[in-house]
Amino acid sequence: AQSVTQLDSQVPVFEEAPVELRCNYSSSVSVYLFWYVQYPNQGLQLLLKYLSGSTLVESINGFEAEFNKSQTSFHLRKPSVHISDTAEYFCAVSVGGGADGLTFGKGTHLIIQP
Amino acid sequence: GAVVSQHPSRVICKSGTSVKIECRSLDFQATTMFWYRQFPKQSLMLMATSNEGSKATYEQGVEKDKFLINHASLTLSTLTVTSAHPEDSSFYICSAREVLDYGYTFGSGTRLTVV
Numbered sequence: 001a002q003s004v005t006q007l008d009s010q011v012p013v014f015e016e017a018p019v020e021l022r023c024n025y026s027s028s029v030s031v032y033l034f035w036y037v038q039y040p041n042q043g044l045q046l047l048l049k050y051l052s053g054s055t056l057v058e059s060i061n062g063f064e065a066e067f068n069k070s071q072t073s074f075h076l077r078k079p080s081v082h083i084s085d086t087a088e089y090f091c092a093v094s095v096g097g098g099a100d101g102l103t104f105g106k107g108t109h110l111i112i113q114p
Numbered sequence: 115g116a117v118v119s120q121h122p123s124r125v126i127c128k129s130g131t132s133v134k135i136e137c138r139s140l141d142f143q144a145t146t147m148f149w150y151r152q153f154p155k156q157s158l159m160l161m162a163t164s165n166e167g168s169k170a171t172y173e174q175g176v177e178k179d180k181f182l183i184n185h186a187s188l189t190l191s192t193l194t195v196t197s198a199h200p201e202d203s204s205f206y207i208c209s210a211r212e213v214l215d216y217g218y219t220f221g222s223g224t225r226l227t228v229v
Contacts, residue, residue: 034218036220041205041223041225042222042223043118043120043207043220043221043222043223044158044207044209044220045220046217046218046219049217090157090158094218100163101148101150101160101163101209101218102148102158102160102209102218103160104157104158104159105157106156106157107156107157
């Protein structure tokens with residue numbers, strides 16, 4: 001079975017500073033990787049996903065993540081954060097060609113300080 | 115983009131009653147839908163996988179007689195929490211996978227409170 005580890009439960013960052021949210025996964029088969037963002041009392045919004053091809057994937061709002069197979073990681077980065085980025089971020093993995101649901105990490109609460 | 119509508123967003127029910135939550139894919143067909151449960155300040159846990167026209171597949175530890183799932187069409191799946199108790203209070207989120215695209219779209223969630 002696969003698993004996802006998000007080591008940081010909470011990450012405080014000053015506004016306009018860079019941030020990295022860490023995600024490591026464990027799986028015996030090939031995986032698809034996702035980052036989702038959740039605002040209070042809302043569902044999840046897809047930030048970006050890695051399925052195949054280029055290991056660096058980008059979102060429209062400035063986030064990017066790089067798939068590193070040797071380190072089994074999929075860390076999320078943003079060069080300059082804004083107050084509006086304050087939210088819970090979940091890393092997730094899928095196997096089985098899409099027939100299976102997602103396995104989520106425990107989430108990282110990104111706190112942007114002015 | 116793909117949109118999943120989940121209703122209701124909030125529900126309060128008395129202990130012992132049943133509650134139905136609907137999950138609809140608005141602009142695409144979803145042969146597979148997923149139901150998750152999220153406790154406060156915790157991650158999402160997959161409860162079951164719902165396939166159109168067949169029985170749902172439940173994750174280990176999830177009571178299928180308490181959490182009834184019906185996926186009667188390619189755009190609608192329902193989760194019924196039967197004989198609800200306070201420990202069933204949680205945030206329930208559905209997700210649908212579009213047939214032609216490898217993406218999981220999530221509903222906005224349902225906050226269930228059992229009193």
